[in-house]
Amino acid sequence: MLIVSFSCSKNKTSDAKEDSNSQHPKLILTAQGVKAIRTNLGSIPIFDNTLEMVKAEIDAEIEAGIDVPIPKDYSGGYTHSRHKRNWFVLQKAGVLYQILDDEKYAKYVKDMLMQYEAMYKTLPLHPKTRSYARGKLFWQCLNDSNWLVYVSQAYDCIYNYLSEQERNKLETNLFRPFADHISVDSPQFYQRVHNHSTWGNAAVGMIGLVMNDQELIDRALYGIKDLKLDTKEKDDDGGFLNKDGKAGFLANIEEPFSPDGYYNEGPYYQRYAMYPFLVFAEGLQNVKPELKIFEYKKGVLLKSINALLNLSDANGDFFPLNDGQKGMSYYNSALVTAVDVTYHYGDQDSGLLSIATAQDQVLLDDSGLAVALGIKNGLAKPFNKKSINLSDGPKGKQGGVAILRNENIDLVFKYASQGSSHGHYDKLSYSLYEKGEEILQDYGLARFVNIEQKGGGNYLKENKTWAKQTIAHNTVTQNEMAHFNGKYEIGSQHHSVLNYFSSDNENIQVASAKESNAYPGTEMLRTMAIIKNEDFEKPYMLDIMKVTSNKANQYDFPYYFLGQVIQTNFEYKTPEVLKPLGSKNGYQHLFVEATVKAKNKNSKFTWMNNRKFYSLSTVTTNKDELLFTRIGANDPEFNLRRDPALLLRRKNTKNTIFVSVIEAHGSYSPVSESAANSKSSIKELKVVYNDETYTAIKITHINGNSKLFITSNTNTSKETPHKLVINSKNYEWSGSYYFK
């Protein structure tokens, strides 16, 4: 890598003899990058537009004047919002100074930093006491860390503009005590593996890189030296403070990411956590390239961005696994960072350029320039999401998430570990999408993030009583209890196990996984497939949930559909009065809207949503009950959406199997008032074989054609040859499943 000595500051106190470590900027922007950006300005549309937007924003801020208020408010209050705004403004003004070479921006940054310095040196703890780790500018150290992650970039940009005396003043009275407060003075926040700590590590490390302070850099990478914390204490969210004593940025990469780049809390929190991971890594790569941070753990940081992008639907919205707010997507600004950094520091995947084009903005730094040039040069290609299996756990041995895709159908099958304190009790659950629209939904979280009127914008109590509960998910609830009895300590010790994943055959994508710990004594093996068969209009989903238990139980098996009931082949009764289905574990939130005993061998249900039809066919016996339910009981503040479900209930049963097909089909136009292909194409769904080793399902189309799907319940290696006799007919194949 060529290092070009470059400086634009008139006040600079150092000279060309300095080595690269004492050059500035060096952290995110580099001197060489600034030179390249200036050369290309005016001819790189997406970069030019972003720059113009940022310039207009910062010019308006400069016009409005600086405000550094004495901290007093929680999130949403004025002082919180102002300090938050300041960190963005400082970072952007620093960048503008470098790119536009206009001193007014440097002066603005300097003036504001000096006001912070004047205030901070005597500032007590923030007056609000709710946090387990109080900050000084903000009510929690997390936000103080956010501030420093951004402001260290601003400091780097005007470093050479400042006199040595000015730098000493800022470092002595502001940056060093600031870094100490969020680390050595707040070990319960800093010294752990958690997304909060990642922000803390990055903040300390980034200011350390700018100040060339090896002690801070080491503290960032490895945690506070020689400090051990109580491993049993918990934080505000119920997570362990420091379960196994690990800490520091490298440990924070090590633990939450699987080798495939899956982040253990799921995509919603990965999106939040990625910024400090990437921006500190970028700084390390620029200042300490010998660390090879992007190659750490086989390049997991950049792999994780690929995983994250694959964990989004056709609109770029992240699948709401665990606590995830629907609508969060790769249009979030953290994903602009993620896409640009991955493109620049990774292998220049041209698919990323199409996402950057959709985002319509880039970072104003070296990586943003690389993306802008790529787009300008016409290199952008579609980002093709494919079926993918993402292992979970630091070593990829704690289950995972499989995404099966065919045409416009996406199936998200979760067989992961608990997912830290934001995890849900949803072993072997799934959600199903068509072109970014939910067919069967995952509820997501129960929270109106940052809508102050709804519980201050924080997690609502229904997140625990409903959203995390097993019955809120498309999986089996046994005896009306949550998996692991809803206990985080137990759930955290276990994970589901992959049986097999197969996406080799373009027409048949299959994932199969087992859960043995959610209900002691009960084993659940779920095999899910997306099958493209020319007899059907669209690919359909086949779902085989095999339950084996050492005692008789009640199993509840819900389908969280959305939209309106069109047709059933069972005659339900609707009650005059709606009562809750149960009293706890989420059941208290479900109203029963209709009930019936199943009568047919297949129970069928067609619904319509967003002008498209969907049908469920499921194998039932005359002992089964079918219930239409709706969320909303015991919801005294209307915190929950009134969404429906069809629930299949099987009582007093030991071993059993739930077999279902979900078809997406047809459409309705209210303009032409015509309904196309509005009925299910399944004539019959039948379990033709089922033992410990194999399960075989026959799917018969209304045209009479039938297909047989056999799944291996145990021996699933790709090469293994299998033989099976069903109804006197011989079947032979090799691999995990048979389909013909």
Place this chain on the structure above:
Amino acid sequence: MLIVSFSCSKNKTSDAKEDSNSQHPKLILTAQGVKAIRTNLGSIPIFDNTLEMVKAEIDAEIEAGIDVPIPKDYSGGYTHSRHKRNWFVLQKAGVLYQILDDEKYAKYVKDMLMQYEAMYKTLPLHPKTRSYARGKLFWQCLNDSNWLVYVSQAYDCIYNYLSEQERNKLETNLFRPFADHISVDSPQFYQRVHNHSTWGNAAVGMIGLVMNDQELIDRALYGIKDLKLDTKEKDDDGGFLNKDGKAGFLANIEEPFSPDGYYNEGPYYQRYAMYPFLVFAEGLQNVKPELKIFEYKKGVLLKSINALLNLSDANGDFFPLNDGQKGMSYYNSALVTAVDVTYHYGDQDSGLLSIATAQDQVLLDDSGLAVALGIKNGLAKPFNKKSINLSDGPKGKQGGVAILRNENIDLVFKYASQGSSHGHYDKLSYSLYEKGEEILQDYGLARFVNIEQKGGGNYLKENKTWAKQTIAHNTVTQNEMAHFNGKYEIGSQHHSVLNYFSSDNENIQVASAKESNAYPGTEMLRTMAIIKNEDFEKPYMLDIMKVTSNKANQYDFPYYFLGQVIQTNFEYKTPEVLKPLGSKNGYQHLFVEATVKAKNKNSKFTWMNNRKFYSLSTVTTNKDELLFTRIGANDPEFNLRRDPALLLRRKNTKNTIFVSVIEAHGSYSPVSESAANSKSSIKELKVVYNDETYTAIKITHINGNSKLFITSNTNTSKETPHKLVINSKNYEWSGSYYFK
């Protein structure tokens, strides 16, 4: 008008001596038009594209072969669908023959017509007996009439291609008996004022024009000569068969359209009815220009299209007044006809060209050519919908519908007559929209049109028990009874009366109307305004409902909001079990989700829908009750949507006033997780004066600014000067209202 003698048929049996009446085509396409179309082909993109699409469609039909099955099915069944398809195919093939001058299309039309001739001459009544007026090809005369409206166009196109002998055969065995069956043989269908009869009239008239048969033309225009029907009989929908003996096409124009062009059943049925009105009028204009049909009743036919287009929201969806299915819009093919014909035969309004551009297709005839040329020549301008007051009733004396618009807010205020058999009991009701999204909804109809699984696609019983009921609408229900006690015979005798309408001031649009008959002894005067005031982010709605009664009643006043509850200033209680609010008149369909006694002088409620915030502020006393309700009780087949409402209940009250403001404000982004302007800006809403003559409302913004709105309850002429003292202060103004 220049008549160009033009003929393209090789087999033509007539010659240039013929007058214009014996030239063909002459009905919709004209000989002159065909010449102009051929000249322009290839240089008029929207026309060329439509032509290409139609050609591909018809070529495929020709390839597939002709099928003219013996009639046997209801709608949805094969023979029904096939004959319906045939009428479109014949009409299009005829047009292709003329435009492309390719005999294969003429031959195809001739061959199919001959098959119809062969079948029809011995065809009995359709075997299905459900209709009050059975057809022969279809189960109801209505569909037979649809067929003839289209097929007469096809016959016109190939008229000169046929030999005289062939024409005689078709006319004698098919067209004349066909016209007789739907008219003289089915007077209960034909001889009335109703959209069904309009189709019948048009069918008879159009074939009459092609055949140059004055008797048929007269029968079409004036009804069956010397025939009087029983005026008390009813049809399948409960409408009177022939209340006052009027019949024929002119009577069908006279009765349902007001002088402003409002169609008495509302836009959904107007859209359905418009095709025969316009296409027959087009034929009359071309063949009998001396009738000046487009000037009939001061040009009401084309005025009605302007009214219809104004009865749509920002997306072009028609407001679902009376029985109206949501999503029906000006993208419906009948509106392609409406827009093109109105442009061509009207005054070439360039706004229509922008709608035609959005429709992305034109008629393949003279009017479609005119539109295509207009678009090609860059004449298209936006179609600006403005505030408009549309009178109802044949003479415009039966109330009306007012639409108040400002920026993106549309208020639809209905003070019309009953609206025939498709009318709802919704006097003085309204619905409110922002940019095509519902803020406060009108439920529309309870029907899944043409979705066979839901009651055959027909009206569901909940249409009567819920959708038509007063409590289903945003208006006052007294003593849990529907307006007119839900009796069509009574409702049909009355209508509301305009108090005043004012849209002169761009910032304040007001409509005020009175209803004296819905509840005998009770008078309701509602004044609604959309007010743009710079203190507020968006225009807000002010609603003043003044109720005067000769006895104490219970008044229920619902707000059918959509979305999620964000905040209230009242502490409601939610019940453990949901019970219906009542047992009849629609109340049996509402579950009570929460209740509370009002405590504040203003009750306030903020909700969020589609990422935007809305707030209601309403004047209450501590005797008022507030209830959150949800539709869905006593709905044994899930025919109703589970939509919420907030219901204000005032018991044991004689005279009263409901005063409310609805604000649209702010937004929420799940991508940036930020909420903007999420709270109401109203500090106080206060009735400062209220008597028989005037009502004055003071609206105070949270910034302290306040406005006074005074409405005149009686003397509302624009010129009248008014004087009023409120709290010792003098107010003087002229006109219907005061706002300052």
